[in-house]
Amino acid sequence: MLKRLPRVVREQQMLDAAVHVFSKRGFHAASMDEIAEVAGISKPMVYAYLGTKDELFVACLHREATRLMEAVAAGVLPTARPDEQLWHGLRAFFTFVGAHRDGWRVLYRQARSEPHFAGELAGMRARIVEVVAGLLEGAATAAEVPGRPGDFTAMAYAYVGAAESLADWLADHEEEDPDHTATRMMNFVWVGADSLLQGRVWRA
């Protein structure tokens, strides 16, 4: 007899299976049959719980993005110094990407290159930009630096763009230690090129 599991547990199992299969096969080649098989659930049940392949992919994206944001938020201590907050946030971010290289490559790049997922991704990106803008504003307020709200959002776009681009690079470099990538980014955003060219570096 089939063991009855709570709906939420069963959904997480299906999402685990879907992320695994999408990462292994890519969106187009992934089949609902294989996802159902890996999840140990019948295909009609996958459809019943999470909908079509498109809807399942969006559900995967949402879960991975939420996990990523949770990991970053858990890494940042609001009472820490700004550079410590930034370091812990970046470290949590690159550690997450480094531990999920396949998932990043497939979920993020695939989402970016499919017109019908581009809107989903833009929405998640806008949320992340607002979180980063809020952190920047908090740090600037604490340091009593004047700045208009619009400035923090524009600045956050630069931060998020740099981090995405480096994460993409990290995903393709298996030999790179995520802490090292976080240190590169820290030097980029915290120290700045002027000080770097004068030989100053940031160390954890």
Place this chain on the structure above:
Amino acid sequence: MLKRLPRVVREQQMLDAAVHVFSKRGFHAASMDEIAEVAGISKPMVYAYLGTKDELFVACLHREATRLMEAVAAGVLPTARPDEQLWHGLRAFFTFVGAHRDGWRVLYRQARSEPHFAGELAGMRARIVEVVAGLLEGAATAAEVPGRPGDFTAMAYAYVGAAESLADWLADHEEEDPDHTATRMMNFVWVGADSLLQGRVWRA
């Protein structure tokens, strides 16, 4: 009688027409009929010169990317100080994007969100990353800062990602002066957050 123009002039006219129509309609809604009409050339001639709509779009992408890189390269004086080089390069980049907001939105975003153009875009991006890595290495060598080649490429990914993300933001903000965006980016990459939080800013 149809005036005979050199092939290269005629091709540029078709590309101008195609960029205009793709920017106005988007890739999918753009029709070869309208492109031919705007170019003042018959549709079979457009096909004969530049191929299918897909090939025409790729030709537009290549021309716009080449123009962008030329504009940036023309702005950078190799004999200038590193901060001046960076400033002039960033200014040329954001001025180009600011003057072609429609083109950026459609060509760049469309290329990014169409699976069959993603490879083209990745190739152009890799070229730009290598150019930026070379500039960074030149500046670091001049300043006698130690660094391994891989470091410059990773760093260049962060620069290019930040610039792309800010360019995307600029494309959506008609009221933003491109020089102002270049100054934001300059503060971001040159001064760094640490000095910014201490009230230091970079000015042209």
